[in-house]
Amino acid sequence: MLLEVKNLSIKLPLENGLTLHAVRNVNFEIDKGECLGVVGESGSGKSLTALSIPRLLPRRAQCSADTLRVNGLDLTSMSECDLASTVRGTQVGYIFQEPMTALNPVYSIGRQLTETMRCHQAVTGDQAHRRAIELLERVGIASPAKRMASFPHEFSGGQRQRIMIAMALMNRPQLLIADEPTTALDVTVQKQILDLLDDLRRELGMGLLLISHNLGAVASVADNVAVMYAGEIVESAPTGTLFGASRHPYTQGLLQSIPDLGKHEAGTLLPTLPGTVQSFYSQPGSCVFERRCKYAFARCGLEAPKFRAYDRKHAGACHLASAPQPEMVETPKAMLRRPAGDVLLEAKGISMTYSVRGGLFKPRLPLKAVVDVSLLLKKGRTLAIVGESGCGKSTLARMLLGLEQPVSGEVFLDGRDIGAYEPAQRAALVQTVFQDPYSSLNPSRRVSEIVRRPLDLSAAMPAAQRDAHVASLLEKVGLPTRLHHASPGQLSGGQRQRVAIARALATNPALIVCDEPTSALDVSVQAQILNLLLQLRKEFLLTLVFISHDLAVVGHMADEIAVMYLGEVVEYGPAEQILRNPVHPYTKALLASTPTLERREPDEANRILPGVANPMQRPQGCCFSSRCPYRSDVCGERPALSEYEGGRSVRCHVANSLAEAGATAKREIGSRNGMKTETMAMRA
Amino acid sequence: MTEIALTTTANAPADPENRESLPTRIFRNRSVRIGGGVVLAYIMVALFGPLIWTTDPYAQDLMMRLRPPAWDARGTLQHPLGTDQLGRDVLARLLEGARVSLTIGFCAASIGAVIGITLGSIAGYFGRLVDHAVMFGLTCKLALPSLLLAMTLIYFIQPSLTTVVCVIGLMHWTLYLVVTRSATQRIRELDYVKASKLAGASARQIIVWDILPNLAGSLLVVFTAEVAVSILAEASLSFLGVGVPSPIPSWGLMISEGKAVMFLNPWIVLLPGVSLFLLVIGVNLLGDGLRDVIQPQTRD
Amino acid sequence: AEAKPADGTLVAAVAREILVLDNFNATSRENEILSLLIDDSLFYIDPATQQPTPLLAKSFRYLEPTVLEVTLRDDVQFHDGSNVTADDVVYTFQSIINPKSTAKKGDQFTRWLAKVEKGEAPGTVVFRMKGANPLALHFLATTGRVVKRGTYDKAGTPSGLDVEAQSRKMVGTGPYKVMSFLPGREVVLERFAGYRKDSPKGTPEIPRIRIKVIPDYATQVAEVLSGGVHWTYNIPTDIANEVASTRQAVFVASPSMRIGFIVMDAAGRTGKDNPFTKLKVRQALNYAVDRDALTKQLIRGRSAPAYTPCLPIQFGCAQDVTRYNYNIEKAKQLLAEAGYPNGVQFDLWASREKETLEAVVAMWRKAGIHANLRVAKSPAVVKARDENQISAYFENNGSLGVADAGALLPNLFGKGSPSDFHHDQRLYSTLEQFLSTTDVPARKALGREAVSRILDQAYWVPLFEFTQNFVLAPDLNFPQAADGMPRLYLAKWKAAK
């Protein structure tokens, strides 16, 4: 066994005197060349568990384990000095979540790479240098010899993550721990990094501990998966078993609440897990999932279930004798029918250019954040905007909201230029819900004040009625009454997002622009919020602009989709059409990279080229040409947005030939859906 | 050897149940308690001291000059802390001096606050040209040697308590400006400000309702720091003879006037010096404590 | 402390900056002290008699009451080794009275000196005065230094003169010569080897003198205590006493010939209704000051009460005149009579002597005189006075070190004086005569008349004679003089015990 962890517990004394029992009785092991994926929601103790292996926990953390062995070395009794010289960086390589901050910004990457080797092995600088170049080459950094002298900030996030991987591999470790290595990255890059890790582990025969909150990411790489909840492993099994035949109610709930193309019908309510993850300040005397479990019975509240084996490699902690049957949520048929009304919002060729300074010594340069975007949204419809980070989604949203004036082009709201509205008039027509629930509520005000503010500002409603209206809104978004006058600091992310939604509804607007409303939330909470939005959309007859980088979420919500790349809309049309038969190479790549719970055959044809979308260095001509697998000479010219069948428009020179190939893709998706139904049937 | 704080995902909610309210945390802080106690004690002394110890701080008694404090063999109980070179009661002057120092500290810091916060929020909120203009003003202000200017202004305008307060206030607004501006710039970009804008709030409404309340803590910290700085500035200016005019019993002036006889009568500089020192340390402790509680991330 | 340094250098500290070396172009006391060291004048004031005695001069005689002939010695050298000649003397005084000269002391000469020329006999110089002047020798003694011919010449300037020529470098004739000078910081002097042995000033003993500017008394005192400085003056008595009590320093005091007084607006410059236009009010102020307490208990040192507007040591300053002895009752009564039964109220302006004046104000208060002491920098006081905003202010005057009331009263009470707050025609003419009569008994009578007039009219409140305090290193011997002029060339180190 490469790594054996038995009965690992971690306690954290907090400043307010309590002790957080962050990780309790965790057991797992990894064999040589094997990959264990650990999944769980935020705060479930994944990182602490991983950090405890090379004993990198915070100093005040108290860690105890019956066994903690790497490659036969007992780590529990080792001194700090021995650990540093024999385990860390040599036996165990570690990759951290944040590629932006995990490298020291003031030293060149060459120095950071070579020092890893030189501090452990008697090698010359030259040898280390060569090894570093070799590894950089292997992880896919172009012209590595030249880039050795570069500093971390000169690389993109994906490149930095590759450098981190190279650094972890410098001393040929037996075990590689990757703590959310792709969370901060775009899906296309995420896919590349995960594939790289998978290749490397097979190639080098390393053990890999892959931590993620993204079940799809783990599904594609791991051999075995452990699900953590509130500091405990509640279920562990081989990947196929876990995703196909999970037995713990939490795992099941989690798997169902993730919108998945093809699994959930667009617009239906998602099965949810109520509430949020809990923290424990003492050894729990009950099942940790009891509070949120639909199947909980008396025993669950009295006794913590033992971690027991269901099967040879399948184990879990639950009192239920047999696996519960996953149930489907009924969606009222009315919710699915979305009538299209008059045009509510229209953008005509809007662009936004910022001027940014490249550096202290550099002059300001223009940055084209949004380029020539035209959209049309009818009352009652939902338009989704999707694209990777930095492609201009939020900027576009700000222009649609009238918060910023486009440098060229116009936005019409209800037939009138949005700039021509009085602020109060505009507020009654359009509102927004933001991405980050932590910055969208004023921390120095109470929840009720925050929701009341738009009413006070518009003064449309008599002051006496406002409080009652606020209470009814908060009721509608499902915020418990006891929190109506709480300050935002006391709310969880999901609750905050509910407040933000209530605020958006306060002036009873026709249009709500949601800028990534769920991307900061855990999957179980994400499902709650998506459901809430779906319900409200019905009840208030809302028109939505829904922004996201997650194609699956978009697919679930949208009637129409606009795919953005580097500020341009590259594909725009009805949702099913685009998801079923993407035409633009970028849409194709996006779809191929979106993690799903099944293992998918690598789609070599649509493998996007490595690189980054840098708005400061836009390629000549087609904005996607620098990463496009179908690139040819014609791409040096900017393609026009041309119409295709089904009311779809695509901005690509080779769209015609790709549309042909779409037929095959359609069939593929069809068969996948078929398989899906099969599995479900089997479980039933 | 070193401690690393685990960066939990920034979004992990602080456990709601285990958050104490800000006032509770403030009052539990040891620095706040000690510093606050000292400051409170000084305020009490300044308010009520002269009512209890009614000796006139300006009355001279030429026969009773340079008496040491009562515990010295040559001291008298009539002047518990002795007398100065003009035979004035040191205790009475110290008590009066507390009024002077506190008045100057609080008033000057408030003047600075009004200037700095106004400029800072305007510059931070509107950005661009306004910001450039304010920042240019700030650079000029920083470039001008403020002590030198303060000396010149006070000396030539006519040294008086009001002049000193105004000039010191005028010299100490930069920190407020910097803090307000950067916080405003940061908050301006936050989503809740955009939400307010979208709800139709005007710039003034946003600054007053959304931005400034969130700065209250930081500004309070700056304010305490500036109170200490102003008190010290007044003392220094008075010491140099270009501050509060005599015979007003400013501690700095008392030290300046007493320094010639300090070799044999060290209490004459020690007493006002210690009073000044303790007050400033109290204010600073209070400020540090507040900062620890209010902005734990920037904890020193 | 073992103060005497190995090389015998005397370190003297002065509070005010010495900015120029040339005493013609300076007005401060520090420059006078320095000038006595580096310059010899035609005459000098004998510290014992306070009378002018020939120094560079061999002898003198009046050819006429307004024509003075001075015979020069032929053995006097400048610091550069050249001899002092009649040409040098003529050049010196002709330059200073040149109407285009801007030298600060020029005024003091042009007031009485009309022309200077070479005498008929070799080595003689003739001074032609504007009128008979009883103080001519005094002035030549206190300010009559001699420079080398051509020193101030500078072509191209409007006057053809450069009054700053000796500001930084000095070729003098005194017992010490300037080795180095950092304006505002220090002057280092060294004994002048070529100084004539039989000079009445004597041969200095101390080889080097370093005059340091230390602006602060406390620092000066600390320096003396720690042995870094051996000579300081003007230290307030309190401090001096204290320091002396440590036995690490010695306190000596001498008279100063500097009188402190309060000027009241008898002329109604600030308005006809001001209380000081009433004689009784002015008298009340005079009666309500306990000068003895002031000098004996507060100022101390060699301070003495002043009952006359000049000092007893000064010629012409009669003492058998009206005397306002401390009498509160009388003061109250006078106030009541003047129509101020509830007392008077006014601002008393001053630029120095704050503590003393606070004591005076406290004394007055007992008689119902409520003065609000306003201490301002002297320019501000002067400005306010010249703009007629001041009805009473404190002033002091050192009579240029001349022991004669003629060096004091006409300057302050004479017509056109900025401190003329009386506009008394009778006094003007008395003083005019006092300054132009050379006959001794007649002058004495005129002096008495002026003094009594001033006192009878109570134009001033004379207060006290300043004390001249010195704090010295214990092993320094430094003789005092009645005029309070520090003569550092007389200092000696005491023999080691």
Add this chain to the structure above:
Amino acid sequence: MLRFVTQKILLAIAVALTASIVTFALLNFAVDPAAAIVGDTDDPALIAQVRSDLGLDRPASERYVTWVGGLLKGDLGVSYVMKQPVMEIILEHAPVTIRLALSGMLVTLLIGLPLGIAAALRPGSWIDRTALSVAAAIQAAPNFWVGLLFILFFAVHLGLLPVSGDDSWQSYIMPAVILGKGAVPNVMRLTRSGLMEVLSADFIRTARAKGFFGWSLLRRHALRNAILPVVSVLAIELGNKLGGSVVTEVVFAMNGLGRLALNSVLTGDIPTLQMLVLVFAVMFVLMTFLSDVLNAWLDPRIRLA
């Protein structure tokens, strides 16, 4: 880079110009220096003469133009009081202040850095608490008061150091400590917070995961990052020290720019004051420039961005 430098120079000129106008206005409208210059004598004729000699009877705006014109020609004016070219006076006084500021800086660093590092390594420990209290005390003790106590104790009582002056290196010891102490809390806190922040940074965890620990971790990965904010403050602090040495120089009777400044105020020596303000302003701008450049040199993010 060229742009950056030009911009900074333009800014410096603008700042200096504004500063000079402000000072000129303050000084020339508020003050009549003639009386102050004449000194003890108060002969109105003499004052009037001085006034016209100095050209003070001309309108202030005209004088300002003349003054700036002089500056451009390299003629910085002549002191009213000392009758010496102002630049000469300033150059004469500058060495003392520069020496003082530099030695003060040294004191600041020698105390501030080690304390800050020690405190950051053991947050919450007695070292940390002591360091913080020391910083608080240092900050609260008024310079002039501590200076007097130092003189009282070290110079007069113990006779170890000279009371005042600037003629030997010993006479710089006490003033340097006094001047240096002011910035100690700042530097200490910055070092402490900088280092603590760095130590909790992700890249330090990376370095630990690579097998670094203890001193080598600190030296190779933490210190440089932690020092960055300190460096930029130091340059500004040096500028402050140059301009803020008035009290120290007065207490220790040192002939530097600070005392020159006080004297110029007291004597109404406007040309010197104007020049001093200008010199300090230019110095400040220079120092900020220096701090920017230093930062850019130390921090590749700024250098190469």
